[in-house]
Amino acid sequence: MPLTNLIGDLLDDLSRPGMPWQIGSIVAAILLGLVVTRLARGWWQRRRGVADAMHAGVDSFARVMAPLLVVALLTLAQFVLNKYRFHTNIVKVAIPIFWSLALIRAAFYLLRRVFARRGQLGEAFVTFEKIFVLLVWLAVVLYITGLWPDIADFLGSYRLQYGPKKNDFVSIDDLLQGIVTIVVMLMLALWAGTALEERLMGMTALHSSLRVALARVGRAVLIVGAILASLRWVGIDLTVLSVFGGALGVGLGLGMQRIASNYVSGFIILMERSLSIGDMISVTSFTGKVTQINTRYTVLQGLDGVETVVPNEMLISGTVQNQSLSSRRVRAGTKITVAYGSDLDVVMPLLIEQAAGTPRVLEDPAPGCSLSRFGPDGYELDLGFWIADPENGQGGVVSEINKKIYALVSKGEIKLGYPSVDTRLLDSHIASVVARIAKTPEDSSPPAH
Known part of the structure; x- marks a missing residue:
């Protein structure tokens, strides 16, 4: 049995003098891989800045680089130990374990770079990651125990018919390899498209619309190319x-x-x-x-x-x-009605001064005030000004100017117009009633008989 042979080889290594060298090689490879990864990440952060390093995904890729370095060092250690005729069964078991760890982290890195939006992961995404980890570790166990060749032979011998002809069949092994190839190529294309989009968005010299167009076209070309290449490799x-x-x-x-x-x-x-x-x-x-x-x-x-x-x-x-x-300059304004009798030569420059001293109001074009019309309650003035950030709205700056005008009203420097009621008609009616009463005789009782 392959599993029995594996256990026997591992127990046999424990009794041989080369066992400490295998354990030491594994520990040294892990420590050296972690140290080199940390030094490389620190150098990148000092060179590009912490925020930029995080944006480029260096911290996430460093988690992939560490197990890859461990695999490379373990492969070198296996070569050296074999040269001096030491047994390397423990190292042989450690290498696929770290290969699987690198594969899992690389898959997570690509998936999160492509599908994670604003750093948030959905429940379905997390569930998929758990299933992927389970499948990878299951494959590692089958490979270490020696059962993988038997399963591969079984999958290669079982064929599916997909056409009317006798030659129209495909083995499950080829089908799974084709699916894996297409998925891997598509993921690499999506990752490359995301990296290209981030790179283009950082090029401020290009127009924003041109950057978006190039990013969309580039991603589409990469996806189509990846699909065509994977289909060609599969044999379709x-x-x-x-x-x-x-x-x-x-x-x-x-x-x-x-x-x-x-x-x-x-x-x-x-x-x-x-x-x-x-x-x-x-x-x-x-x-x-x-x-x-x-x-x-x-x-x-x-x-x-x-x-x-x-x-x-x-x-x-x-x-x-x-x-x-x-042009990003947009005109905004507010209206105010001042009482008749106000000195417009004094009031209008005073209103312009309030607008000119408000944040977000541009100096050029300068604020202006005009007499719109003679309203029933007073002079109707239009105070206009310009802003350069319309995306922030106009309500805030208009409110600040109105509060300044209210302060002037409270001090009595500006008098607002109020609705007035014309009472002349009512006064004439009362006067006519009073005149009729005055002409009426004092004694209006009938004469005595």
Whole structure:
């Protein structure tokens, strides 16, 4: 039995003089791998900065580098011990264990870099990680115990028929290898696409829309290339994809027009640069800051924090009000009614002074005040000013200016206009009643008989 042989070899090594060298080699490889990894990570953090190192995933990749270094050192130790004719059964068992640890950490690194959003992991993702760990350790146990070749032979001998011809069959071993190859290549493509996107987003010299477009195109090219390469390695004839392409074209023509339109609209938006991340726009009844421009939809974040997913087709076919397309300067204002009799030559410069001293208000163009009209309650003045950050809203700066104006009103420097009631009609009516009473004889009783 393979397991019996393994146990016998390990017990035999315990009684031989080379056993301390094997244990020492394993301990030394682990310590040296950890020390080298820590030194490399510290050097990278000092060179690029802690925040940038975290952003690039260096800390996560260092967890992969440590077991890989241990495997390399154990392989070197095995070669040296074999040269001096020492038994290395314990080292042979340790090498696949650390290989499996490196594989698990590498898979976790790739998965979290690609699928983890904002550092959050879903329950399904965590469950998948646990299942993956269980499968890897099971494979290691089968390999160490020597049962793996028997299982591989069984999987290779069992074949599945997939066509009418006698040669249309595939073994389970080939099928599993094909699935693993496609998944690995796809994961590497997604990881490369994520790294490319982060790299492009850090290039401030390029326009934000161009960076997003290059990142989307680059990821799509990597995914398609990975799928085609994996299918070719598996042995699938790529000419069969022509049938799939025809079916996809029919599907797009019949039932996926809107989806295709949204994808095409997304690339048009990114290429023509009509919208950029950070722009404050209004489309139909939605207003907000553009936080994401994807190939199918665009995300708007309102001033209340609510995010709206807008299909890209609406941004192409509808009217979009962009407050920061060519210039980020936006005019805002507030209205005030001052009482009749106020000196406008004094009040209007005073209002302009309050706006000019408020944060976020631009000096150029300077604030201005104009007389809108003569209202029923007083002079209606319009105080206008400009801001350069429309994504932060106008309510805050308008409130600050209104509070300054209220302070002037409280001091009596500005008199507000109040609604007035015209009482002249009522006074004339009372006067006519009083006149009739005055003309009435004092004794209006009938004469005595």
